[in-house]
Amino acid sequence: MEQIRIGVIGCGNISDIYLTNLQKLESLVVVAVSDLNHDKAIEKAEKYEIPHVLSVDELLENEAIDLVLNLTIPAAHAEVSLRALEAGKHVYSEKPLAITLADGEKVLAKAKEKNLLVGVAPDTFLGGGLQTCRELIKNGAIGEPVAATAFMMGHGPESWHPDPEFFYRAGAGPMFDMGPYYLTALIHLIGPIRRLTGSARITSSERTITSEPKYGQKIKVETPTHVAGILDFENGAIGTMITSFDVWGSKTPFLEIYGTNGSLSVPDPNTFGGPVLLRKPGEMDWTEVAFTHGSLENSRGIGVIDMVDALCSGREPRASGELAYHVLEVMHGIHDSSVKGEHYKMNSTCKQPEALPSEILS
Numbered sequence: 136m137e138q139i140r141i142g143v144i145g146c147g148n149i150s151d152i153y154l155t156n157l158q159k160l161e162s163l164v165v166v167a168v169s170d171l172n173h174d175k176a177i178e179k180a181e182k183y184e185i186p187h188v189l190s191v192d193e194l195l196e197n198e199a200i201d202l203v204l205n206l207t208i209p210a211a212h213a214e215v216s217l218r219a220l221e222a223g224k225h226v227y228s229e230k231p232l233a234i235t236l237a238d239g240e241k242v243l244a245k246a247k248e249k250n251l252l253v254g255v256a257p258d259t260f261l262g263g264g265l266q267t268c269r270e271l272i273k274n275g276a277i278g279e280p281v282a283a284t285a286f287m288m289g290h291g292p293e294s295w296h297p298d299p300e301f302f303y304r305a306g307a308g309p310m311f312d313m314g315p316y317y318l319t320a321l322i323h324l325i326g327p328i329r330r331l332t333g334s335a336r337i338t339s340s341e342r343t344i345t346s347e348p349k350y351g352q353k354i355k356v357e358t359p360t361h362v363a364g365i366l367d368f369e370n371g372a373i374g375t376m377i378t379s380f381d382v383w384g385s386k387t388p389f390l391e392i393y394g395t396n397g398s399l400s401v402p403d404p405n406t407f408g409g410p411v412l413l414r415k416p417g418e419m420d421w422t423e424v425a426f427t428h429g430s431l432e433n434s435r436g437i438g439v440i441d442m443v444d445a446l447c448s449g450r451e452p453r454a455s456g457e458l459a460y461h462v463l464e465v466m467h468g469i470h471d472s473s474v475k476g477e478h479y480k481m482n483s484t485c486k487q488p489e490a491l492p493s494e495i496l497s
């Protein structure tokens with residue numbers, strides 16, 4: 136099989152783990168990097184021994200590149216993905232797919248028109264923790280899923296991210312930034328969503344950066360920082376979800392699924408590992424379950440590897456554009472419902488991504 140040649144656009148914070156995990160694979164090779172800030176691209180090329188540092192235009196015009204890995208900021212995702220598709224390249228993008236639904240639709244339509252694939256992060260649901268949960272549900276360990284809770288309770292990224300402004304712009308906030316992990320995990324475990332309702336608020340109009348190098352600088356808040364939603368899944372299960380940048384401390388679980396015959400404590404969906412805990416009727420405590428799958432460490436990029444395999448075998452990637460669009464519509468729907476004071480009925484749906492083969496069991 137020929138190697139798929141990847142060009143990376145966006146060499147910021149998250150690019151390191153991708154470039155680390157995408158090294159030394161037989162199926163793909165990172166041949167070029169690019170960033171609006173050329174120095175950042177040079178730094179990553181040197182660190183990961185990538186042969187070419189190109190401008191964005193040069194990278195897109197380069198016919199030797201098959202797939203663009205779009206690691207830019209959310210506001211640039213749709214534009215960069217559309218340009219890459221227009222140039223005839225497959226795209227794998229960091230989340231979210233786009234900021235607006237209209238832009239998300241354009242990306243999917245362009246991929247269809249050009250007969251190219253779109254993959255979108257997160258890919259944490261391909262890790263051993265969430266795949267073990269999927270296996271348990273598939274095997275009836277908790278019976279039929281009845282309900283779920285999902286909580287991302289924190290106090291925002293301005294204490295650790297070096298450039299945290301974008302988290303408070305329209306199209307970001309806790310739901311658009313962290314919601315994709317929780318929603319993708321829920322859809323992977325339960326299925327697509329048909330209807331929802333939401334409530335959202337902006338708690339402070341201004342936040343203060345406490346990370347370096349921008350310590351003390353102020354950020355104007357343009358998007359809700361506490362967002363709550365109720366999710367009605369197509370199969371009848373009911374989800375309760377909160378994402379917040381306004382909470383100093385909380386004992387809420389990351390994610391739990393409640394079934395007719397037991398409860399499942401799902402690991403942090405922003406990670407690849409465990410623990411996975413199960414509690415059956417009548418039991419007083421949770422029992423830790425052995426993993427059925429590997430990839431428990433930080434495996435960011437496993438979605439790109441799956442997409443390369445999908446390209447070579449003619450199937451859809453698991454972390455697909457269709458799934459990411461459904462997640463994007465849920466996140467917008469929660470905000471819209473809050474503004475309008477009414478339920479939001481979903482227009483899109485998606486296939487539950489195929490479970491990975493359980494290589495540990497087999």
Ligand SMILES: NC(=O)c1ccc[n+]([C@@H]2O[C@H](COP(=O)([O-])OP(=O)(O)OC[C@H]3O[C@@H](n4cnc5c(N)ncnc54)[C@H](O)[C@@H]3O)[C@@H](O)[C@H]2O)c1
Pocket residue numbers: 144145146147148149150169170171172175191206207208209211215229230231298312
């Ligand atoms: N930082 C994290 O821990 C983390 C984790 C998971 C996902 N993500 C996602 O990864 C993406 C990038 O996040 P980050 O933390 O690396 O941000 P970052 O600000 O550190 O890096 C983004 C890089 O993209 C470049 N860029 C922006 N627009 C561009 C354009 N049009 N063309 C070329 N380059 C452009 C910037 O110059 C910057 O170097 C975001 O979508 C974020 O949601 C980040």
